[in-house]
């Protein structure tokens with residue numbers, strides 16, 4: 672079911688092998704008795720051109736890991752590398768540029784701009800980066816997430832699920848090398864969710880992009896090449912070629928109510 676080693680052999684000495692990796696990453700919140708180690712010595716690599724799901728009980732550090740990989744949160748110790756770029760060496764301005772040019776985000780808060788239409792929200796990152804979008808790809812992305820007839824609407828005129836689809840289309844439109852997704856199907860019905868997951872799969876298979884997705888859903892994790900399990904801020908396990916049933920069985924070893932898995 673799972674490999675013998677719970678930790679990837681990630682190392683700063685292996686540039687290029689991983690789209691992103693952490694090396695002995697620690698993220699502590701608070702001090703003294705109230706200190707919480709959201710990440711507690713996490714060394715993990717996310718190979719280029721692969722789809723990895725991150726799972727684990729609530730509070731295990733999944734979102735913190737994603738935020739630190741994106742440079743949206745800062746480590747207390749250790750390193751985060753994107754390709755061979757050590758995020759700890761970058762200025763705020765350089766971090767902003769790296770996020771804009773190399774990462775696509777699909778987070779729970781959709782972060783859409785309310786005054787722009789759905790279509791404008793999708794193309795905004797490219798406009799900001801000064802890059803030209805491939806119209807065929809954008810059309811495919813927009814069609815695949817089922818937004819075709821909603822492009823002229825503003826986010827406030829869209830349902831939560833529709834807003835999430837805009838966020839997914841926005842993340843894919845520029846074909847960034849790394850897509851970070853936090854519960855990308857959380858607000859979608861199962862059919863739309865399957866479309867979004869299939870689209871992320873296609874981004875990996877057809878375009879060689881790297882997807883890293885936090886999810887509580889074993890079915891969603893079944894789309895990934897690898898599942899990494901976090902528990903108490905540490906890498907607890909990993910699984911290659913996951914099936915929803917195998918993932919569910921593994922999750923049963925964790926605290927089910929906290930893991931948000933309903934049986």
Ligand SMILES: Nc1ncnc2c1ncn2[C@@H]1O[C@H](COP(=O)(O)OP(=O)(O)OP(=O)(O)O)[C@@H](O)[C@H]1O
Pocket residue numbers: 700701707708709727728729730731732733734735736
């Ligand atoms: N800004 C913060 N200040 C203090 N503690 C925090 C902060 N952010 C996260 N934590 C704590 O760090 C731990 C990990 O949180 P995190 O949100 O990464 O978990 P998660 O696995 O994503 O949880 P969930 O599945 O519920 O979203 C938790 O104990 C949380 O309370």
